[in-house]
Amino acid sequence: MSKQETIQCAVFGASGYSGVELAWLLHNHPVFSLTYAFSSSAREKAEPISVLYPQLAGRCEQLLQPWHSDLLPQLAQQVRVVFLALPHEASAELAPQLIAAGLVVFDLSGAFRLGDPKTHLSAYGFQQPKLAKKVPYGLAEFTQFSGDEPLIAVPGCYPTAAGLALRPLMPLLAPHSTPIVNAVSGVSGAGRKAALNTSFCEVSLQAYGVATHRHQPEMAQSIGRDVVFVPHLGNFKRGILATIYAELAEGVNEHTIADALEATYANHPLVRLVATPPKLQQVVGTPYCDIYFKVHGSQLILSVAIDNLLKGAAAQALQLANQYYGLTSATGLQPSPGAVV
Numbered sequence: 001m002s003k004q005e006t007i008q009c010a011v012f013g014a015s016g017y018s019g020v021e022l023a024w025l026l027h028n029h030p031v032f033s034l035t036y037a038f039s040s041s042a043r044e045k046a047e048p049i050s051v052l053y054p055q056l057a058g059r060c061e062q063l064l065q066p067w068h069s070d071l072l073p074q075l076a077q078q079v080r081v082v083f084l085a086l087p088h089e090a091s092a093e094l095a096p097q098l099i100a101a102g103l104v105v106f107d108l109s110g111a112f113r114l115g116d117p118k119t120h121l122s123a124y125g126f127q128q129p130k131l132a133k134k135v136p137y138g139l140a141e142f143t144q145f146s147g148d149e150p151l152i153a154v155p156g157c158y159p160t161a162a163g164l165a166l167r168p169l170m171p172l173l174a175p176h177s178t179p180i181v182n183a184v185s186g187v188s189g190a191g192r193k194a195a196l197n198t199s200f201c202e203v204s205l206q207a208y209g210v211a212t213h214r215h216q217p218e219m220a221q222s223i224g225r226d227v228v229f230v231p232h233l234g235n236f237k238r239g240i241l242a243t244i245y246a247e248l249a250e251g252v253n254e255h256t257i258a259d260a261l262e263a264t265y266a267n268h269p270l271v272r273l274v275a276t277p278p279k280l281q282q283v284v285g286t287p288y289c290d291i292y293f294k295v296h297g298s299q300l301i302l303s304v305a306i307d308n309l310l311k312g313a314a315a316q317a318l319q320l321a322n323q324y325y326g327l328t329s330a331t332g333l334q335p336s337p338g339a340v341v
């Protein structure tokens with residue numbers, strides 16, 4: 001593909017937190033171009049995205065327009081790639097229609113992440129639509145495309161942090177041991193819609209979804225082993241800090257761990273191996289995942305930080321699209337044009 005060729009894109013859910021980040025990234029991208037930004041049909045009229053996000057005034061005057069299905073033929077004519085930053089059920093309904101119209105779909109929701117339909121039903125409470133082709137699970141640093149995949153499932157935010165830290169190390173863990181993932185997320189992880197438990201006066205550091213969160217089966221699928229997962233909601237806007245504990249196999253030491261991480265990520269600039277435990281502020285507003293580790297006897301401790309809306313959502317989706325179209329993975333991401341939310 002010639003570097004000059006522009007690839008027209010649309011973002012669904014662009015009025016939401018991960019959608020607006022994606023719209024802003026695409027607006028600044030050298031190859032992808034944002035042709036349409038859609039909200040739900042509940043909004044009455046089209047208006048500049050900067051009406052909702054005044055931070056973008058003078059920087060991005062993209063029109064945000066309500067999605068209506070009669071726009072599909074026009075969309076299919078004008079764009080090649082669609083990003084869905086929608087509730088899981090809305091993605092499940094829309095994605096098959098978009099694929100049938102010949103579009104390539106990067107879905108940020110959980111609608112297509114789980115390979116096993118029964119596990120999906122029990123995690124999400126609705127049937128996963130049946131598709132002709134298997135949907136790749138796009139943990140970006142571990143994903144290669146043939147270029148004819150019509151739909152890519154972008155991983156969840158917590159499973160991105162856990163998967164990037166644990167995947168390279170799975171052969172070094174004690175057989176049958178169960179890694180433990182404790183993670184704290186900022187409130188933007190819950191999206192923009194109002195809810196009592198995420199309102200300002202209610203949020204106070206607290207565990208939730210203990211052993212029942214839908215990201216537990218996603219993490220287990222990603223690392224190929226059971227995992228204990230406890231998410232926490234923190235009283236800050238964005239970022240995920242995950243602390244992961246795992247039992248090491250006999251003979252594994254910190255050099256073995258360092259070698260495995262370095263070998264895996266040597267050519268992946270968006271994963272940084274760091275010498276001190278990462279702070280959220282070093283990743284917030286960036287597309288990076290920072291990984292630190294320490295060995296205590298036979299226990300491995302990992303500390304991992306990402307921005308839930310970027311590496312955990314919008315930036316990873318764009319990284320996958322870069323890879324899909326043969327661009328370098330960090331195109332349009334490094335240096336990051338900065339966060340909106």
Ligand SMILES: NC(=O)C1=CN([C@@H]2O[C@H](COP(=O)(O)OP(=O)(O)OC[C@H]3O[C@@H](n4cnc5c(N)ncnc54)[C@H](OP(=O)(O)O)[C@@H]3O)[C@@H](O)[C@H]2O)C=CC1
Pocket residue numbers: 012013014015016017018019038039040041042043067084085086087088090108109110155156157188189190191192193308309312313
């Ligand atoms: N927030 C995060 O950190 C992460 C989110 N995700 C996933 O990304 C997706 C979006 O999340 P997030 O940005 O937080 O969500 P938000 O609640 O912030 O935004 C949801 C968006 O979807 C639109 N929408 C809702 N229902 C429909 C519908 N039926 N048809 C068309 N558009 C609709 C909304 O439009 P309107 O404004 O008009 O209501 C809004 O633009 C979710 O699947 C989420 O699980 C993934 C990783 C991380």
Ligand SMILES: CC(=O)N[C@@H](CCC(=O)OP(=O)(O)O)C(=O)O
Pocket residue numbers: 108109110155156157158185186187188189190191215231233
């Ligand atoms: C803080 C918070 O509420 N986080 C969300 C997870 C982020 C998200 O939107 O879920 P996906 O990554 O699966 O798309 C939650 O626990 O449901």
